[in-house]
Amino acid sequence: MDSQTPQMDPRDELIGHLPAMRAFALNLTRNSATADDLVQDAVVKAWGNFDKFKPGTNLRAWLFTILRNTYYSLYRKRRREVEDPDGKMAGQLSEKPAHDGHLAMTDFHAAFAQLTDEQREVLVLVGAEGFSYEEAAEMCGCAVGTIKSRTNRARKRLAELMHLDDEDELAMTDAATMAVVTGTSVA
Amino acid sequence: MEKNRRTKKLTQTIDENLRRAYADTAKEPVPDRFIKLLEQLREQSGEKQKPSGDES
Numbered sequence: 678m679d680s681q682t683p684q685m686d687p688r689d690e691l692i693g694h695l696p697a698m699r700a701f702a703l704n705l706t707r708n709s710a711t712a713d714d715l716v717q718d719a720v721v722k723a724w725g726n727f728d729k730f731k732p733g734t735n736l737r738a739w740l741f742t743i744l745r746n747t748y749y750s751l752y753r754k755r756r757r758e759v760e761d762p763d764g765k766m767a768g769q770l771s772e773k774p775a776h777d778g779h780l781a782m783t784d785f786h787a788a789f790a791q792l793t794d795e796q797r798e799v800l801v802l803v804g805a806e807g808f809s810y811e812e813a814a815e816m817c818g819c820a821v822g823t824i825k826s827r828t829n830r831a832r833k834r835l836a837e838l839m840h841l842d843d844e845d846e847l848a849m850t851d852a853a854t855m856a857v858v859t860g861t862s863v864a
Numbered sequence: 865m866e867k868n869r870r871t872k873k874l875t876q877t878i879d880e881n882l883r884r885a886y887a888d889t890a891k892e893p894v895p896d897r898f899i900k901l902l903e904q905l906r907e908q909s910g911e912k913q914k915p916s917g918d919e920s
């Protein structure tokens with residue numbers, strides 16, 4: 678519509694968001710092949726809908742919304758069929774084990790894989806991507822309060838799964854975990 | 865309050881782990897299939913697109 682916008686064409690910016698879209702998709706599908714199919718579908722859908730994108734608003738949030746809707750409408754059912762109860766797929770999350778503190782990271786991935794779709798999603802959006810609760814609520818089509826409590830519950834569950842409950846502060850400061858957190862290597 | 869402080873610290877630890885796990889994936893180079901896909905989409909829409917408003 679408005680061709681006078683000083684913003685970059687979102688079509689040119691799309692490629693810059695692909696790595697994040699792939700990461701989000703991998704977190705949702707927990708399977709790298711499926712994740713890339715999902716990203717492809719979302720990109721095609723986004724491309725056909727760029728006239729609906731409001732310049733100046735958050736393009737990544739918009740793309741994530743499309744990706745997420747595509748996942749829930751097309752992929753979630755499909756994934757159930759290939760769900761593996763042994764959690765073998767969880768291993769695919771850490772294709773490249775970090776040389777530093779990989780043990781802790783593997784634990785983290787394994788714990789993360791046990792969360793529900795909604796919990797993983799909200800942790801990626803709020804925890805990893807740093808979207809606000811309000812943005813995440815809009816993207817997920819639910820109330821801000823729902824996002825807040827879901828995020829808290831997801832963090833809590835993750836902490837439990839990693840045996841990092843809040844009475845056990847020591848566990849959080851152990852060398853491997855700190856290495857993961859700070860990105861330094863364990864001597 | 866003590867509990868709050870601990871919860872806050874725990875939240876930070878979890879989010880830092882999250883960001884790191886996520887960053888590992890997001891660091892991977894974009895596979896060719898997406899570069900090709902974008903080229904295709906661009907060609908298709910190029911045929912029916914009005915000139916872009918971005919002239920320098």
